[in-house]
Amino acid sequence: MLPWISENLGTIIISLLLIAAVYGIIVSMLKNKKKGKSSCGCNCGNCPMSGSCHHGK
Numbered sequence: 001m002l003p004w005i006s007e008n009l010g011t012i013i014i015s016l017l018l019i020a021a022v023y024g025i026i027v028s029m030l031k032n033k034k035k036g037k038s039s040c041g042c043n044c045g046n047c048p049m050s051g052s053c054h055h056g057k
Helices: 002-008 009-035
Strands: none
Touching: 002 009
16 A cells, blocks of 8 residues: 555645645635625626626615
8 A cells, every 4th residue: 555655646645735725615615605795706787697697686
C-alpha cells in the first residue's frame, strides 16, 4: 500500500485540493442562499428573462 501511495502522491494531493475547492464553493453558495442572495447577480435590467424570475419583489 505504501509504494502505491508514494507513486500517486501528486495525484492524491491535487485531488484533495480540488475536493476542498468544490466543498468551499458549495458551502459558500449554501450560505448565500440562506442569506437570501441570488446566484444570478440580480441585474435584471439587462436580462431577457427579467419578467420571468423574482416574482413578488
